[in-house]
Every structure is written in structure tokens, then in C-alpha cells.
Amino acid sequence: MxxxxxxxxxxxxxxxxxxxxxxxxxxxxxxxxxxxxxxxxxxxxxxxxxxxxxxxxxxxxxxxxxxxxxxxxxxxxxxxxxxxxxxxxxxxxxxxxxxxxxxxxxxxxxxxxxxxxxxxxxxxxxxxxxxxxxxxxxxxxxxxxxxxxxxxxxxxxIPSPPPCWVVLAKPAIGVSTADVYRNLKLAEVEHPDIQSMVAAIERKDFNQICYLLGNVLESVTLEDYPDVSHIKNQMERLGAEGVLMSGSGPTVFGLTVHETRAQRIYNGLRGFCNEVYMVRMLGETE
Known part of the structure; x- marks a missing residue:
């Protein structure tokens, strides 16, 4: 079978x-x-x-x-x-x-x-x-x-976020999750507002979701791996409404509701790394 x-x-x-x-x-x-x-x-x-x-x-x-x-x-x-x-x-x-x-x-x-x-x-x-x-x-x-x-x-x-485009870019480096957690200085990081993020998702408030994006592990990975920081800066420059590193990295994602903008971000990042993807937010159980 x-x-x-x-x-x-x-x-x-x-x-x-x-x-x-x-x-x-x-x-x-x-x-x-x-x-x-x-x-x-x-x-x-x-x-x-x-x-x-x-x-x-x-x-x-x-x-x-x-x-x-x-x-x-x-x-x-x-x-x-x-x-x-x-x-x-x-x-x-x-x-x-x-x-x-x-x-x-x-x-x-x-x-x-x-x-x-x-x-x-x-x-x-x-x-x-x-x-x-x-x-x-x-x-x-x-x-x-x-x-x-x-x-x-x-x-x-929780409910799914509003539909949008997600552009992902992964530089050709590896990041040790264990090392990132080991080097995390919790007393010095800015903690994301989790409950406000949940509330924004429940309201389907795309702009607020983008504003509230946050990942404390960026404080380590962006400093230790300049390639990740560079990709994040490029995504912001190319017009993504929200940009964040996923997990301990090194992948960075950008969110936008505009397909033409997503395509522009995708094309702009192809020159910086080979692994670039343009997909839709799924958000719901299948």
C-alpha cells in the first residue's frame, strides 16, 4: 500500500x-x-x-x-x-x-x-x-x-492570518540553533508582543501583523552572520511590508499583499542568494 x-x-x-x-x-x-x-x-x-x-x-x-x-x-x-x-x-x-x-x-x-x-x-x-x-x-x-x-x-x-505573499531567502550558510540559544542574552533583548500579534491575526489586520513581527533570536544571528542581516536590509529596501528571520535562521521572509511587489522582491534577491522562494501564506489546516 x-x-x-x-x-x-x-x-x-x-x-x-x-x-x-x-x-x-x-x-x-x-x-x-x-x-x-x-x-x-x-x-x-x-x-x-x-x-x-x-x-x-x-x-x-x-x-x-x-x-x-x-x-x-x-x-x-x-x-x-x-x-x-x-x-x-x-x-x-x-x-x-x-x-x-x-x-x-x-x-x-x-x-x-x-x-x-x-x-x-x-x-x-x-x-x-x-x-x-x-x-x-x-x-x-x-x-x-x-x-x-x-x-x-x-x-x-488560532485563526489564519489574512492572505498575502511570502518571499523567502536563505543564504548559503548554516546556523547552529544550539549556539544561537547559548549566546542569547535575554536581559538585553526586546521581547515581541505576542498577545497583540495574536489579536492582530484574529482581526486580520495585515499592517499591524507586519508592525508586530519580532524574533529575539535575531539579536544573535544578525550579529554573528552578516549575510542574514544583509538579506533583511535588502528585503526592506525592496518594499516588503514586514520582514523577519524565521526560527534561528538563516532564512529571512518578507510579507506583502501585492503580487507585483512580491515579484520585485523575489527578482531583487536572486542576485544575493540562490535559494529564493515566492509563495502564498497558507495559514489554515489542510
Whole structure:
């Protein structure tokens, strides 16, 4: 049997870090939403009790380091399944970009295998399992738009933002999320107004959403990686109504309601980096 499922990327409209927890994780508050840039996951059942990973993208591990592999392995153990699965990942989301590509692949694998193996798990149960794999996986299980708290695994769905264009640009560098959090000086950062962002989304107030965009991790990444700061400046210069780095970076996104402006931003950034995308805000669960 075979099943194909979409795994959309996410962006952070707000990302705040409150403090470091006793378990070593950071307490966060984030507003996340999905965008129409997605990997495509194909799951094929195998009689042999193995997990095989095949990916179209470079730098994607095909063993237990892959989050989709971990998702399948976790379901097999939790639900006592002794058959295998061949997971094919058609990559479109850039790797290590702050867009939750790996987490979304894992979430899609959980949802797809739940259907393929007829496990009967609820979406909430899948999200709890997802939290064991990574902090963003729970959000990716639900999709849509949400306020995420805890270490990112406590999800409260909120209405979708108003439709708009999203231009993303990822420079050809890698950013260590662990290093960014390690170098974050919480006493010195300006914390985004999360509740006002949620209220602006509920009102569908695009201008206010753009005004309230905020990510405390920019305080580290923009200083340590000048390429990211340069792309952000270029997006603002080219006329994006709102510009922010997603996650710990290095991807920067710009929002605009005007297709011609989005195209101009897209064209203008092509000279600065190879990985540039122009997509729509998705924002709703599929």
C-alpha cells in the first residue's frame, strides 16, 4: 500500500524566549503559521521489518538522524508494529533553514502512517508523540496557525492570518540553533508582543501583523552572520511590508499583499542568494 502526504514549511511571526528551564530547554512563546512551500512524503508499506529513507535533497540523512525515520520508528514501537515502511522525501523546503522542514516531514510521516497502518490515533495523540521527536513537530502535526508555548510543544490553534505573499531567502550558510540559544542574552533583548500579534491575526489586520513581527533570536544571528542581516536590509529596501528571520535562521521572509511587489522582491534577491522562494501564506489546516 502507498500514501502521499504534503509537509508544509512554517514561519515564525513572533518568537520569544522567556527563560532556560531546568530540563535544559528554553521556555518559549511563538506564533507560527504554515506557508505554501512543502515537501512531499510518499509512504510505501514493506513486509520486511525495516525503515528505508530516500530523499531527493542533498544533506538529508537516510538513517536515524532523519526525523521522518524517528517518527516511523517511534510509531512502530508505540503501536507494536512489525512491518516496515519505505519513506520517499521529495524535498522542496531548504535544509537547516529555520522553516521546520525536518519537523514537518516527521509530522507528515506520523499522520500518514497512522492512516496507512490504520492505527486510529487522534491528532492530539499524534502531537504528543511528535513532541518526543522535536519541539516543532507538534505544531507541524496540527498545521495552520498557532500559539506555541512550553518548549514549543503546547499548541493552541488560532485563526489564519489574512492572505498575502511570502518571499523567502536563505543564504548559503548554516546556523547552529544550539549556539544561537547559548549566546542569547535575554536581559538585553526586546521581547515581541505576542498577545497583540495574536489579536492582530484574529482581526486580520495585515499592517499591524507586519508592525508586530519580532524574533529575539535575531539579536544573535544578525550579529554573528552578516549575510542574514544583509538579506533583511535588502528585503526592506525592496518594499516588503514586514520582514523577519524565521526560527534561528538563516532564512529571512518578507510579507506583502501585492503580487507585483512580491515579484520585485523575489527578482531583487536572486542576485544575493540562490535559494529564493515566492509563495502564498497558507495559514489554515489542510
Amino acid at each position: 502507498k500514501l502521499s502526504i504534503k509537509a508544509p514549511a512554517k514561519i515564525n511571526l513572533s518568537l520569544d524566549v522567556l527563560h532556560k528551564r531546568d530540563d535544559g530547554f528554553h521556555e518559549v512563546e511563538m506564533v507560527m503559521t504554515t506557508i505554501d512551500l512543502a515537501d512531499r512524503i510518499e509512504l510505501t508499506t514493506l513486509d520486511e521489518d525495516i525503515i528505508k529513507i530516500e530523499s531527493s535533497g542533498g544533506y538529508v540523512p537516510s538513517d536515524f538522524r532523519n526525523l521522518a525515520y524517528q517518527a516511523a520508528d517511534l510509531l512502530k514501537k508505540e503501536c507494536n508494529r512489525n512491518e516496515g515502511v519505505h519513506i520517499t522525501i521529495d524535498k522542496h523546503i531548504p535544509v537547516s533553514a529555520g522553516l521546520a522542514g525536518g519537523s514537518s516531514d516527521a509530522a507528515a510521516t506520523l499522520k500518514g502512517l497512522n492512516e496507512l497502518w490504520d492505527l486510529g490515533l487522534s491528532i492530539d495523540e499524534l502531537a504528543v508523540l511528535g513532541a518526543k521527536i522535536g519541539s516543532d513537530v507538534s505544531f507541524c502535526v496540527y498545521g495552520g496557525t498557532a500559539l506555541a508555548t512550553g518548549r514549543g510543544e503546547i499548541i493552541k490553534s
